[in-house]
Amino acid sequence: MTVRIGVIGTGAIGRDHARRINQVLGGAEIVALSDVNRASAEAVKKDIAPEAMVFETGEALIASPDVDAVLVTSWGATHEQYVLAAIAAGKPCFCEKPLATTAEGARRIVEAEVTHGKRLVQVGFMRRYDAGYIALKKVVGTSIGAPIMVHAAHRNPSVPEQYVTPMAIHDTMIHEIDVLRWLLDDDYVSARVIFPRSAARSHAKLRDPQIVILETAKGMVIDVEIFVNCHYGYDIRCEVVGEDGAASLPEPMAVQMRLDARLQNRILTDWKDRFIESYDVELQDFIHAAARGTAAGPNSWDGYVAAITSDACVAAQEKEGEIVPINLPARPALYN
Amino acid sequence: MTVRIGVIGTGAIGRDHARRINQVLGGAEIVALSDVNRASAEAVKKDIAPEAMVFETGEALIASPDVDAVLVTSWGATHEQYVLAAIAAGKPCFCEKPLATTAEGARRIVEAEVTHGKRLVQVGFMRRYDAGYIALKKVVGTSIGAPIMVHAAHRNPSVPEQYVTPMAIHDTMIHEIDVLRWLLDDDYVSARVIFPRSAARSHAKLRDPQIVILETAKGMVIDVEIFVNCHYGYDIRCEVVGEDGAASLPEPMAVQMRLDARLQNRILTDWKDRFIESYDVELQDFIHAAARGTAAGPNSWDGYVAAITSDACVAAQEKEGEIVPINLPARPALYN
Amino acid sequence: MTVRIGVIGTGAIGRDHARRINQVLGGAEIVALSDVNRASAEAVKKDIAPEAMVFETGEALIASPDVDAVLVTSWGATHEQYVLAAIAAGKPCFCEKPLATTAEGARRIVEAEVTHGKRLVQVGFMRRYDAGYIALKKVVGTSIGAPIMVHAAHRNPSVPEQYVTPMAIHDTMIHEIDVLRWLLDDDYVSARVIFPRSAARSHAKLRDPQIVILETAKGMVIDVEIFVNCHYGYDIRCEVVGEDGAASLPEPMAVQMRLDARLQNRILTDWKDRFIESYDVELQDFIHAAARGTAAGPNSWDGYVAAITSDACVAAQEKEGEIVPINLPARPALYN
Amino acid sequence: MTVRIGVIGTGAIGRDHARRINQVLGGAEIVALSDVNRASAEAVKKDIAPEAMVFETGEALIASPDVDAVLVTSWGATHEQYVLAAIAAGKPCFCEKPLATTAEGARRIVEAEVTHGKRLVQVGFMRRYDAGYIALKKVVGTSIGAPIMVHAAHRNPSVPEQYVTPMAIHDTMIHEIDVLRWLLDDDYVSARVIFPRSAARSHAKLRDPQIVILETAKGMVIDVEIFVNCHYGYDIRCEVVGEDGAASLPEPMAVQMRLDARLQNRILTDWKDRFIESYDVELQDFIHAAARGTAAGPNSWDGYVAAITSDACVAAQEKEGEIVPINLPARPALYN
Known part of the structure; x- marks a missing residue:
């Protein structure tokens, strides 16, 4: 089975992931593209995925019955909305860092996925694949x-x-x-x-x-x-x-x-050269899991914990030298 | 375009290359299998390439209009005949080492390819891809x-x-x-x-x-x-x-x-671990070239020169310590 | 000129330094030994320095006109008194770590040396010679x-x-x-x-x-x-x-x-193997400077600063995680 | 006991060895110097060994009752004569490479030492001390x-x-x-x-x-x-x-x-930096053995074998690629 993938956000990283899927990796193909700048999506279609359809909005792309799984590689502030939409549609979703721009946003994604009851989200922490x-x-x-x-x-x-x-x-x-x-x-x-x-x-x-x-x-x-x-x-x-x-x-x-x-x-x-091979491996892992209708690798909870920890580290920068506690909520069973 | 590949010889290396093409690499799929032991080909079909057709002979596989390119991973003594058949059919052909079991056999392949006028053969010297x-x-x-x-x-x-x-x-x-x-x-x-x-x-x-x-x-x-x-x-x-x-x-x-x-x-x-990644890369190179109807990487001439040099080294073993000259014929222009 | 050296404290390190001076290094000889356990000094005399005189006390050894320079390798609590005596006698003095068991003691040595007006003390921080x-x-x-x-x-x-x-x-x-x-x-x-x-x-x-x-x-x-x-x-x-x-x-x-x-x-x-060669070099430096009536290498001020810093670090252990300031007095000109 | 050493040949290496003995190493002192260029010996006396006597000839230096052991650091062509003279005088002798400029010359030294019946010669192969x-x-x-x-x-x-x-x-x-x-x-x-x-x-x-x-x-x-x-x-x-x-x-x-x-x-x-510490160690070994009236480390036989092997290698250069046998005489018992 070939996983049909839609890419939301076709800037440098979105384009590069599209190239990986269509030219390097097996088991998937790019069938849909969307970008706030439509010309960018058209360019990726032309260069890399001539058979892909270009959608006006990420939401429309997610809703398309031709799309099995979604890559969210748009501007960080938009990640949360697209990931939530993908979860709502029950489609596996690979989201580049950050999962959301606030811990609160990441928490909402965790809650939505927990409610859905099955893993659908992989966060783009590629070092785990190095x-x-x-x-x-x-x-x-x-x-x-x-x-x-x-x-x-x-x-x-x-x-x-x-x-x-x-x-x-x-x-x-x-x-x-x-x-x-x-x-x-x-x-x-x-x-x-x-x-x-x-x-x-x-x-x-x-x-x-x-x-x-x-x-x-x-x-x-x-x-x-x-x-x-x-x-x-x-x-x-x-x-x-x-x-x-x-x-x-x-x-x-x-x-x-x-x-x-x-x-x-x-x-x-x-830095782009350092973990370049791990991008291939993380996307291959996404494709394999998406073919089974789920997601693997770094999950929403990992994205949420990263957000909480980052916030604590920034607070610790401001309180130079002082200890800042990091309090995590209980981990939902979905992520054990 | 997806390159439709047939595999002749489904022992350990043939099976592993089939797995690469169907599960790891993009741009190709296994559509045909053949082995002197038909059960072996059937097993690879079952495990890795359920949609592949099993052929009675390598020659029949090569002749099939559904096959765009050929992998020769059979017993070494049979390499020459299948490579010559692939050249005759004008199909790109990846041949595991040795290209032929004698320098004479390798020379015949070089001559056939030169006569054909276009590169069709890649020899499995994977270290060049390490x-x-x-x-x-x-x-x-x-x-x-x-x-x-x-x-x-x-x-x-x-x-x-x-x-x-x-x-x-x-x-x-x-x-x-x-x-x-x-x-x-x-x-x-x-x-x-x-x-x-x-x-x-x-x-x-x-x-x-x-x-x-x-x-x-x-x-x-x-x-x-x-x-x-x-x-x-x-x-x-x-x-x-x-x-x-x-x-x-x-x-x-x-x-x-x-x-x-x-x-x-x-x-x-x-040894299987040492160059394991290079097998992926060499086959990807084969797929890319096969999609253009040709072959890249180590060529028939390289296989021929390796055969001549090996023969000289074995002679040098027998003449312990003595110098054994290595005389190469002129290199055909196809390989410049 | 051969520097005539007396060793106060003939335990493991004192014996080893005596061996260095008599058997490895040039420019000096062991002429005097003293230890709270006289038998220990006699044993070193017998094994390493047969021509050395054994003194009842470190003070007597320091006072002897046959002794040009002193090695203090006795029990740490006695270092201060012997170093002060050597300074009083105007004789170059190599003192193993610690210079004194308290920062206060180290400060008294610094003051005595400053009053004397010329460097006489080398502290045994051998890593500087590694x-x-x-x-x-x-x-x-x-x-x-x-x-x-x-x-x-x-x-x-x-x-x-x-x-x-x-x-x-x-x-x-x-x-x-x-x-x-x-x-x-x-x-x-x-x-x-x-x-x-x-x-x-x-x-x-x-x-x-x-x-x-x-x-x-x-x-x-x-x-x-x-x-x-x-x-x-x-x-x-x-x-x-x-x-x-x-x-x-x-x-x-x-x-x-x-x-x-x-x-x-x-x-x-x-650990004894790690910096073993640096002991030779530090003592050679001591001998060279002693031949000129002075001392080189790590000085009393360094020993004093080390004592103040150590005290602060121990306080920092007790105040786990808290910052402990380290306040140094002004450095006397002798040590610039 | 302090070994009294005479140096024959006070060029760069002779001067450097004199410095080692008088300034770095224990157990020996330079008491005699000789050089075909007397001014050179006088300069070393002035800079490094003010109490040394300058001799007109190497032979006179060897003969002096004030000299316990000899360093031969003169021009290579003169090594043999001085080493033979030292053996004749029964004095330990350190000889820089080569022991002699011909295998024949080295053989004569071996024979003289065997006749003497006790090792007296150390050859300056310093790598053994690295x-x-x-x-x-x-x-x-x-x-x-x-x-x-x-x-x-x-x-x-x-x-x-x-x-x-x-x-x-x-x-x-x-x-x-x-x-x-x-x-x-x-x-x-x-x-x-x-x-x-x-x-x-x-x-x-x-x-x-x-x-x-x-x-x-x-x-x-x-x-x-x-x-x-x-x-x-x-x-x-x-x-x-x-x-x-x-x-x-x-x-x-x-x-x-x-x-x-x-x-x-x-x-x-x-190259002078690479084995610089081994020069100290080889000379210390010479001093220790000389104090016992003998020699240690690389011996005359080693020097002789090196000469025979060198000759074979030069012959092998001339016969490019051909095998040249190396035939050694029986090793005298003195060198087992």
């Missing part, structure tokens, strides 16, 4: 004893002027928030943020770098360095320390060179 | 100056009793023969083989390890250690030394652990 | 831009029952306290300590691991994981993150092995 | 099973015009010849040399790089890449492959940097 994190999770669960601490870093070469301090949480740290919870199979109970002096390459509205410290229900302590003007490259690091040993996220594959008096490997500089 | 070799080739072509030497090793934990000395060339070294030629964009002019004492884990009919030394038309010297009873793991290594520096094939991605007084990464032990 | 830290300091000062953060870890396989929580500062973290200050050329302004759940291998009177966070006058933030029951090995790590890049303390030299499906290096398990 | 090779030898003897192959490389950034092809053996490969024999506890039985095309940075009288293949009495095969115009750095590599696994010479300690989109370590460029 081969490195998957390998690390396997080692953490089998080889190093129960984990106690995590030391992580999220480094990015530079950011534009409009990137301000809270975005270090909402746009950057959000990935660690989700993937570390999954990696450790645990929940956060508090956050605090410590700011060193800002880097010279930062700007007036951005305190950069920062160190976010999370504590978990099982008593783990996680420190995450967020440094978005680190200059030298895009570099994601993660070491888990357990009762018996420590394990580190693999470095990306690289050719080792002996050149110019240096033993050297390339470090990536563009 | 991300590590691709990254190495890029560096070799841009960063380390013109290459002068290659130091390589092909290590395998153990082999069964029926693996005898010439198989170290035909089944093992064959991969280095193809991939190094491609990596260096060069041709071999001679081979010699040096045998150390055999390892204790070898057996009476196998001299293992061995060092194969190849010289190229451009004056490069390549040494390849073949050690198929190395015990510790499946390990493929390759360092290219150029005018300005050296570059090494990346190690497979692995979690670094600090455990038991050891800083340690896992080494693979099963 | 080739790895020296190489790291060079890179930090030249290649990675001004430093902003440090991520460090001090891991030890196991500790005995009598090792209690404050010892994680006084006996373990003390090394990072000194060496990071030197590495960064900065002073601490605050400390806080965060405790994850304790490791199963810890015991009732020890919270282990812990994360100590130090802030510096220049606005750097340093996090140090102290984990003294880490089980897997003795492992010292340090990454400095600067404006332009990051640099890590070299791993100790180790043979890389491919064995048992693992790419592996040995990790040390005994 | 911590990396020592660690590798330990692993080879305990962890990887009986060795079967060695892959080695000796790379140097550049050489002057006067460095001609045979010097790649006599000045460069000579180190591998000695250290691999020691590492493997084996003797060579044949040599052959294979030349790739020469590097563009080579010159008319130098074929560079080259691959030297040695076979041993135990059936091991060793390949050594010699590349003296490799441009990128001074780089010594050695991998031993055994029955159970493989082990590699440690890379020199280096700070790992993340900088300029590169994960990078420095590679040395000057």
Whole structure:
């Protein structure tokens, strides 16, 4: 069976996912497109999905009987409405980050899905599909004893002027928030943020770098360095320390060179290259589950928890150095 | 357009390629199956390709108007006849190693394809699709100056009793023969083989390890250690030394652990895991080219050259330590 | 000129330093020994320094006209009195950690040395003489831009029952306290300590691991994981993150092995092996300076600052998670 | 006891060894100097050994009753005569490479020492004292099973015009010849040399790089890449492959940097830095043995075998690709 997919939002990421589905992955095809800018949808139709129908609205696309499943890759502020509509229509829905722009919005999605009674939503936390994190999770669960601490870093070469301090949480740290919870199979109970002096390459509205410290229900302590003007490259690091040993996220594959008096490997500089293969894998997982009328991978609850945790981290930025508790509601049985 | 593929030979590799095409890759579907053991083809139909038709013979499958392209994954001795039939039918054909069991057979395929006037054959040298070799080739072509030497090793934990000395060339070294030629964009002019004492884990009919030394038309010297009873793991290594520096094939991605007084990464032990992703990529390349009615990647000429070189290496085993010239005919223009 | 050295305290470390001076290093000889347990001093005389005189008291040894310089390697509580006596006698003095058991005691030594008007004291912070830290300091000062953060870890396989929580500062973290200050050329302004759940291998009177966070006058933030029951090995790590890049303390030299499906290096398990060469270098530095009637390397002020910082860290352990300010008096000109 | 040492030949290496003995190492002092250029000896006296006596000839220095042991660091062609004189005088003698400029000369030294009946000569093969090779030898003897192959490389950034092809053996490969024999506890039985095309940075009288293949009495095969115009750095590599696994010479300690989109370590460029610490250790070993009236470490027989092997390798260069047997006389009992 070929899953017939509609894409709502045909900007860079929507276009790229359409390409994946039509040209790289098996089991699905793009049959419908919609964008607030109709020309954008038409362009994707022309370049990638000539047989797709272009819809005036996301809601119309979702309602179409020719559409089996939906990709929500529109502007973040519109995610909630489309995901709710997809749930109402009983159609599997892949939603890019964020699930909603507020924790409250994410909660509404959780409630709608719980009411529906079956998983329909996958949130676009692609790191869970990265081969490195998957390998690390396997080692953490089998080889190093129960984990106690995590030391992580999220480094990015530079950011534009409009990137301000809270975005270090909402746009950057959000990935660690989700993937570390999954990696450790645990929940956060508090956050605090410590700011060193800002880097010279930062700007007036951005305190950069920062160190976010999370504590978990099982008593783990996680420190995450967020440094978005680190200059030298895009570099994601993660070491888990357990009762018996420590394990580190693999470095990306690289050719080792002996050149110019240096033993050297390339470090990536563009975040788009770092997890590029995991986008394929996450969408394949979506297609497989959608073919069965459901969804797999990161769920609405994960999106909701990420939203609550992000809000706490932003509060912790404002209360520099102070501990901010993270209180989660009870997890619905659907997500166990 | 969906490429309709027929598979001739539904043993382990044929079944696995069928799975790739129907479940992992986009752009193609399995529509026909054939195997000398019909039950095997029926089993693949049942498990993977329920809509495929089972043919009595490979020739009938090739002749079917429902088949756009052919995978030859049958017993090696039958490859030549099916590839020749596919060329005669003007259908793109992916053929697993070896292209033919003799250099003479490979030559006949080259001649048939040249007569046909268009590329139709891709040989299953999957290493050319490995991300590590691709990254190495890029560096070799841009960063380390013109290459002068290659130091390589092909290590395998153990082999069964029926693996005898010439198989170290035909089944093992064959991969280095193809991939190094491609990596260096060069041709071999001679081979010699040096045998150390055999390892204790070898057996009476196998001299293992061995060092194969190849010289190229451009004056490069390549040494390849073949050690198929190395015990510790499946390990493929390759360092290219150029005018300005050296570059090494990346190690497979692995979690670094600090455990038991050891800083340690896992080494693979099963060859099937080492290049597993490259099988996906090579078949995707085949599908893309087949959709255009042609073939890409390693061609018949490459298969022919590999056969000639293998024969020279086996002769060099017999003449232990002596130099054996490798004489290639002129390369037809089709393969430039 | 050969520097004539007297050793006060001939336990394990005193004996080992005597061996260094008489058997490994040039420029000095052991001429005098003293220990509260005279038999211990006699044993060192017999085994290592047959021509040395054994003195009843450290004070008598210091007073002897045959002694040019003094090594204080006695029980920690006695360090202050011997160092003060050496200063009073105007003799160069190498004092093992701690310089004094209280910050107050260290301050008295600083005052005495300042009054004397010339450096006479070297404190046994041997990490400053480790080739790895020296190489790291060079890179930090030249290649990675001004430093902003440090991520460090001090891991030890196991500790005995009598090792209690404050010892994680006084006996373990003390090394990072000194060496990071030197590495960064900065002073601490605050400390806080965060405790994850304790490791199963810890015991009732020890919270282990812990994360100590130090802030510096220049606005750097340093996090140090102290984990003294880490089980897997003795492992010292340090990454400095600067404006332009990051640099890590070299791993100790180790043979890389491919064995048992693992790419592996040995990790040390005994702290005595980790900085063993730096003891030679620090004593050689002492000898060279003593030959000129003065002292080099870590000075009394460094010992005093380490004592103040340690006290703050222990207070920070007690005030779990709260920030504890570190106030240093003005640095006397002698130490600029 | 302080060993009184005389130095014959006060050029760069002689001066440096004099500095080691007087300023770094314990247990010895320079009491005598001699050089064909007396001003050179006077300069070393002035700078390093003010209490040393300057002798007109090496023979007079050796004969002096004030001299306990001798360092021969003069021009290579004079080594034999001074070593023979030291043996005749019954004085321990450290001789820099080569022991003699011909195998015949080395044989005469062996015979003289055997006649004397006690070891008196240490040859300056400093790699045996390198911590990396020592660690590798330990692993080879305990962890990887009986060795079967060695892959080695000796790379140097550049050489002057006067460095001609045979010097790649006599000045460069000579180190591998000695250290691999020691590492493997084996003797060579044949040599052959294979030349790739020469590097563009080579010159008319130098074929560079080259691959030297040695076979041993135990059936091991060793390949050594010699590349003296490799441009990128001074780089010594050695991998031993055994029955159970493989082990590699440690890379020199280096700070790992993340900088300029590169994960990078420095590679040395000057050979003098690579084994600098091993010079200290070899001379300390000489001093310790000399204090007992004998010599330790690499002996005259080792020097003789190195000379015979070098001669065979040069012959193998001339007979490009052909096998040249290496026939050693019986080893005198003194060297077992």
